[in-house]
C-alpha cells in the first residue's frame with residue numbers, strides 16, 4: 565500500500581536506502597519494531613557504556629575531537645563551535661522547532677542571543693556562526709557549569725569512538741586578506757604573524773585569547789582585557805572584531821600606507837576603522853596628519869575623488885568583493901561581486 569501511494573504521487577525512492585521485510589529498523593535516533601518506538605541503542609551508548617571515572621579527566625580529552633585549526637581558536641570560539649556542532653549534529657531534530665540552548669559560557673549568551681542579529685564587534689568567524697544560527701528558532705539560557713552536570717559528564721567521559729567532523733563554514737572570508745590585496749601590498753599576513761610572535765604585549769594577548777584570560781591584567785593590557793570577548797585569533801594574528809590588531813613593529817608601514825593619498829585625519833580614521841587597530845591608533849593618525857601640509861589642505865576642503873580607490877583588475881575573477889547583507893525580509897544574503905566584470909552572485 566505504501567509503495568502504491570508513492571507510485572501514485574510520482575515519488576521515487578533510492579533502492580540503496582530502502583530496507584524490506586525487516587523486523588526492526590533504526591530511524592532518526594529511534595528503533596521501530598513490533599513493540600513500537602524505543603530510543604536507538606547507539607544513541608544512548610555514551611551513557612550506558614560510560615567508563616567509570618577513575619581519575620580526573622582533563623580538557624585534553626575534549627581537545628582530542630577538535631581539528632588542528634580549531635585547537636587554535638580562542639576560548640570563546642571553541643565554546644561557540646561546540647554549540648554549533650550540537651545544533652548541526654541534531655539538525656534533523658531541531659530544524660523548524662523551537663528549542664533552548666543551555667550554555668555555561670556567559671559571554672556566549674549575549675553574543676549568540678536569539679533575535680539579536682549579528683554582533684558587530686564579534687569576530688568574523690562568530691558573525692558567520694551567528695548567521696547560521698539565524699536559521700533556527702532557539703532561545704538561549706545561561707546555566708552555571710556546576711548545575712550543567714549531564715553535559716559536563718558526557719564531555720569528560722567520551723567513548724573512544726571519534727565523532728564525525730562537523731563541517732565548518734570556510735574561513736576564506738577574511739578581512740585579514742584586505743591588507744594583502746591592496747595594490748601596494750604593504751604587509752603580508754605571514755609578516756604580521758611573525759611581528760606578532762616577537763611583540764611581547766601582543767603575543768601575551770594572543771596567548772590569553774587562546775587559553776583564557778586571568779582575572780586581573782597589567783595596566784598596559786587593559787585595552788585588550790576590556791574587549792576580551794571580541795578578540796579572536798586567525799592565522800596567528802589577533803583580531804578585534806573584523807579589525808586586525810597590528811603589532812608595533814608594523815605601525816610605521818601601515819601608517820605610511822594609510823597616509824599615502826594624504827586623505828586628512830577623518831578619512832584616515834574611517835579607513836582604519838574598517839580594517840586595523842592598535843592602542844593609540846587615532847592619536848597616531850592625528851599626529852601624522854597634523855604634521856603634513858597636504859593633509860591639512862584636504863581636511864579643509866575634502867577632495868571629491870574617492871580617496872582610496874581600488875585599482876582596476878586586469879582580468880575577470882582576479883579580485884572579488886564579498887560581504888553579508890541584511891537582514892532583509894528576515895533573511896541574510898551572501899553577496900559576491902567580481903571587481904572586473906561586476907558580476908554578482910547572491911546566495912541566502
Ligand SMILES: [Zn+2]
Pocket residue numbers: 823825826827828852853856857858859860
Ligand atoms: Zn598627508
